[in-house]
Amino acid sequence: MAQNKLPDGKFLSDSIEVGKPFFFSLSFLHPSQTEVFFPDTSYNFSPFEVISKKNFTTRTDKRGSLDSAVYQLVSFNVSRGQSLKMPVFVFKGKDRDCTALFSITDTIFLRKDNFQGITDTTSLKPELGLLPLSHEFNFSVFFGFVALAIGVAGSIYWLFGSDIYKQWQLLKLQRRHIEYNRSYNRLLRNAKEREDIKDAEKAIIVWKNYLEKLEKKPFATYTTREIMDNLPDEGLAAALKNMDGIIYGQVKSKDMEKSLEVLKAGAMRLYRNKRRKVLEGNVSADI
Template identity: 30%
Template sequence: MRRILLFCMWSLSVAAQKPRAVFFEDSVTVGKETRMAMSYLHSSKSDIVFPDSSFDFSPFRYVSSELYETRTVEGKSLDSVIYTLVTYDLDSVLFVKPYIRNLRTGETIYADPAKVYLKFSITGENIREPRVKETVNVFRVRKEVNLPKITYYVLGFLALGFLVIAFFGDWLRKKYRLWKFDRTHQRFLSDFRKMAMSPKSLGNNERALKEWKIYLEELENEPVSTMSTSELGKLYENERLESALKMFDSAIFGGVISEDMPLAYRVLQDFSVKRYRQIRKTGIKG
């Protein structure tokens, strides 16, 4: 069969002296693969390239190809390839016009269009005399709960959960504590920075100091909210912090708001961030 096909290609190419493309059948069905043969007889000294999967075979789509061995006789070489194509086009006549490329000269040589007819599954008689297929009455089946399947999934999830907790429980708990720790810190910073925008407000300063002490108490696990400024100064041994706290005391209890209140806010914020980073690095309690 292959020898007969090659002989036919040789005969066609000798007659045409240019690329030849022809479908194996004269008709094709939508969605069904069809084959097209392409051959070219040329000088044995020239190098040619056939279309590949990147070529636009419209209205067909490329499926595969089979390249045959070059046949050379008396200085003439015959190259041939068989393409497997498929179409979803609805035109009654379909054309493909492929080409070959000469690598030595850069020349592009087109073949005559390969033509094939579209075979329709529905005939004119079907349209003129449509018939509806008989059907049976619908029988509704009651859906039942698949208890064995549900039990299987529940037990599977429980077993999976047990294994996750057994192997990754400590890691997950640590990650959760870190996430909660970071979230609390970011929420505190956001609120504190908003309050720092109004350093001249007496009520705002009182609230800011209270929120700062509550946050420090959560960080340190110490009763910071009940400590006085002097006690906090001794606890942390930080003169800048003690000075900033005194500015807040003067504003809250004496009604004297210093021009350096923005700096006092900054000192408290920086101190809380520093303690947060130190505690996170050394390990979170709880």
């Protein structure tokens, strides 16, 4: 089957302006039976900052499946040439792991009108006219304004700094939960409709990775026993044991859908508990 060896990543414009949004497209042609994941908005897009991500429906034909997404970016960097390459994560079913394949680096350039000054000295002409002297700079007023600005900023931080920090933490927590829900629900739906054990196995991996980020513990490498030592819950324990039997025994069970729903509900409880701790000010580390 003909397919791209590497993802195709490119800017959708020839040049950019500082502080104005632009778009970067990422696509990957792969065998239809292969599961791939694209970076979400928490990925490091340096030297750019990400605004949003739009996913497109997978298109499948005789060549394979084509997945694609468009990222809206912005740059505050004044370098003339700015480059970016993006990965696509290919799910490895046997190793229960993902392999990152990077696109070829693409470069975009800052528009010339973003640069001030003349570089062509042949166009310069001498100016012989008299120029008026500028007024002496008032450093007292300048430092007064600086002190006032620092005082206002300090007062705002003293009064509202804690609330601003909480809202920022809650925003990141919510964004990560939305990304997890989108991936987990898609795999859960596929497992229901196709009754495919592989989709259920992928859902368990997504669930463990989300818990690892949420609880700051290596759940992705934990066994069922180790998970239950950290999350004592009879319902979760029964669901995980049932899923272990299905995945490792490769035996379909009518309880597979129910177990996946129990795990989803457990992740939701942990998410709400984390939100409550942030609101109460009990979470000091960065989420």
